[in-house]
Amino acid sequence: xxxxxxxxxxxxxxxxxxxxxxxxxxxxxxxxxxxxxxxxxxxxxxxxxxxxxxxxxxxxxxxxxxxxxxxxxxxxxxxxxxxxxxxxxxxxxxxxxxxxxxxxxxxxxxxxxxxxxxxxxxxxxxxxxxxxxxxxxxxxxxxxxxxxxxxxxxxxxxxxxxxxxxxxxxxxxxxxxxxxxxxxxxxxxxxxxxxxxxxxxxxxxxxxxxxxxxxxxxxxxxxxxxxxxxxxxxxxxxxxxxxxxxxxxxxxxxxxxxxxxxxxxxxxxxxxxxxxxxxxxxxxxxxxxxxxxxxxxxxxxxxxxxxxxxxxxxxxxxxxxxxxxxxxxxxxxxxxxxxxxxxxxxxxxxxxxxxxxxxxxxxxxxxxxxxxxxxxxxxxxxxxxxxxxxxxxxxxxxxxxxxxxxxxxxxxxxxxxxxxxxxxxxxxxxxxxxxxxxxxxxxxxxxxxxxxxxxxxxxxxxxxxxxxxxxxxxxxxxxxxxxxxxxxxxxxxxxxxxxxxxxxxxxxxxxxxxxxxxxxxxxxxxxxxxxxxxxxxxxxxxxxxxxxxxxxxxxxxxxxxxxxxxxxxxxxxxxxxxx
Numbered sequence: 081x082x083x084x085x086x087x088x089x090x091x092x093x094x095x096x097x098x099x100x101x102x103x104x105x106x107x108x109x110x111x112x113x114x115x116x117x118x119x120x121x122x123x124x125x126x127x128x129x130x131x132x133x134x135x136x137x138x139x140x141x142x143x144x145x146x147x148x149x150x151x152x153x154x155x156x157x158x159x160x161x162x163x164x165x166x167x168x169x170x171x172x173x174x175x176x177x178x179x180x181x182x183x184x185x186x187x188x189x190x191x192x193x194x195x196x197x198x199x200x201x202x203x204x205x206x207x208x209x210x211x212x213x214x215x216x217x218x219x220x221x222x223x224x225x226x227x228x229x230x231x232x233x234x235x236x237x238x239x240x241x242x243x244x245x246x247x248x249x250x251x252x253x254x255x256x257x258x259x260x261x262x263x264x265x266x267x268x269x270x271x272x273x274x275x276x277x278x279x280x281x282x283x284x285x286x287x288x289x290x291x292x293x294x295x296x297x298x299x300x301x302x303x304x305x306x307x308x309x310x311x312x313x314x315x316x317x318x319x320x321x322x323x324x325x326x327x328x329x330x331x332x333x334x335x336x337x338x339x340x341x342x343x344x345x346x347x348x349x350x351x352x353x354x355x356x357x358x359x360x361x362x363x364x365x366x367x368x369x370x371x372x373x374x375x376x377x378x379x380x381x382x383x384x385x386x387x388x389x390x391x392x393x394x395x396x397x398x399x400x401x402x403x404x405x406x407x408x409x410x411x412x413x414x415x416x417x418x419x420x421x422x423x424x425x426x427x428x429x430x431x432x433x434x435x436x437x438x439x440x441x442x443x444x445x446x447x448x449x450x451x452x453x454x455x456x457x458x459x460x461x462x463x464x465x466x467x468x469x470x471x472x473x474x475x476x477x478x479x480x481x482x483x484x485x486x487x488x489x490x491x492x493x494x495x496x497x498x499x500x501x502x503x504x505x506x507x508x509x510x511x512x513x514x515x516x517x518x519x520x521x522x523x524x525x526x527x528x529x530x531x532x533x534x535x536x537x538x539x540x541x542x543x544x545x546x547x548x549x550x551x552x553x554x555x556x557x558x559x560x561x562x563x564x565x566x567x568x569x570x571x572x573x574x575x576x577x578x579x580x581x582x583x584x585x586x587x588x589x590x591x592x593x594x595x596x597x598x599x600x601x602x603x604x605x606x607x608x609x610x611x612x613x614x615x616x617x618x619x620x621x622x623x624x625x626x627x628x629x630x631x632x633x634x635x636x637x638x639x640x641x642x643x644x645x646x647x648x649x650x651x652x653x654x655x656x657x658x659x
Contacts, residue, residue: 089181090193213243231244347368446487470504470637503535504638518531602652
């Protein structure tokens with residue numbers, strides 16, 4: 081007869097010594113003795129005092145079981161309090177979860193309830209306590225502690241996200257405030273660690289260090305990033321590091337690391353961007369180059385890495401913000417949530433984006449980028465979706481755009497917000513001034529290249545405009561608004577009278593967004609003499625987007641020059657339009 085599996089609901093506490101391996105390397109016997117004393121004098125009495133049962137010990141950690149989550153949190157808080165008061169060399173991270181566990185005949189316990197506690201411990205602050213949402217719901221209001229919502233966490237080998245809360249004291253200060261890691265800034269933070277020289281050639285050491293310094297400088301131009309200074313990053317040079325520990329010590333969410341290896345006249349550079357909270361890789365790339373001009377290679381790799389990192393970080397920040405409850409969003413997170421919706425084509429998403437940008441401004445009225453993106457959301461109602469008149473939208477958007485600039489004259493996003501207000505008003509010169517000013521602030525900002533390219537296309541310089549739009553797509557190839565860039569590239573080719581290229585660009589859009597690309601497709605096919613295809617595209621654009629057809633064809637949008645508008649009408653008439 082099979083033995084019946086025993087299960088029970090238990091609060092599981094997992095604790096681990098911070099920096100254990102490094103401590104053992106520095107002073108093995110002293111560390112071993114100190115951890116033994118910690119168990120005898122602090123942990124075991126603490127477990128006993130709160131009816132906890134020690135399940136398992138490892139070299140640097142413990143696993144314990146409690147019948148009550150209240151007792152588990154009280155015990156953890158007492159242990160951390162004693163360690164803080166002692167001011168000794170040992171710090172613990174503690175994770176607590178409430179879950180169903182399997183119990184074997186020897187009293188060992190197994191299951192996801194334990195795995196989640198261990199994963200929470202691994203991402204807790206040094207000297208801190210991180211509990212699952214289940215624990216939080218059971219103990220909230222029953223203890224003299226407060227909780228900081230850390231949002232949903234995707235834990236290693238756990239299929240579903242786990243809501244996590246950091247335990248704070250009654251005064252809402254961290255339990256280990258004196259030795260706690262720096263708090264994360266209110267925008268994405270990154271440290272660039274010294275790249276490892278795999279060549280054994282001292283010359284490559286200078287090359288690698290110089291490239292890292294340049295990457296730090298390049299990333300610092302992005303005002304949306306908090307970048308750790310070189311001096312702090314280079315304290316890790318030549319050391320074997322734990323990325324999660326680096327993140328906690330420097331107070332950053334992302335870490336860039338890499339290596340350099342040279343052979344003969346070739347060099348291979350690898351770089352990877354890591355989420356310091358989870359240890360997960362967000363982006364990685366390898367670059368193989370000739371070393372004919374070492375400084376040119378250094379500049380090229382610096383630019384390539386800087387260009388790749390900002391969109392990867394922004395995507396991750398939006399992913400985090402989307403998974404937080406709306407009521408707990410900060411201004412930065414509300415802004416990121418707005419960007420997430422703004423990147424998706426559709427009326428409902430644009431309305432949601434506008435709502436979140438307004439909320440970001442309500443939470444922080446001095447936040448310039450939120451004002452700038454609110455301008456885009458307002459203007460999109462007229463330009464893309466025809467749910468608002470253009471004149472009315474401009475009247476509403478212009479004061480917001482000017483506010484963005486007044487808040488931060490050196491913000492590239494703010495200059496683009498003002499630039500788009502001028503563009504949609506038909507003031508090409510004003511739009512070009514703002515686009516070029518944005519590029520002075522940050523040459524790698526894709527939005528500024530898009531504004532420059534679009535303005536050039538519609539102001540009589542389509543060839544240069546196409547180059548600007550293609551640069552925007554190169555800088556941010558995964559931007560979901562690439563369809564808008566393709567629309568303007570299609571128009572650029574049309575104005576150049578390269579009708580086949582215009583049709584090809586438009587076809588890349590209409591598969592997913594027929595309301596955006598069919599007008600230029602019909603006109604281009606009409607001019608190219610492909611009349612059967614042109615008539616089908618014309619019928620689709622009139623049927624799918626009648627309001628847009630009214631705005632762009634029967635009337636003339638302000639940013640179209642009269643001669644360009646007549647050129648479009650010529651193509652549509654060849655496609656069969658009788659207007």
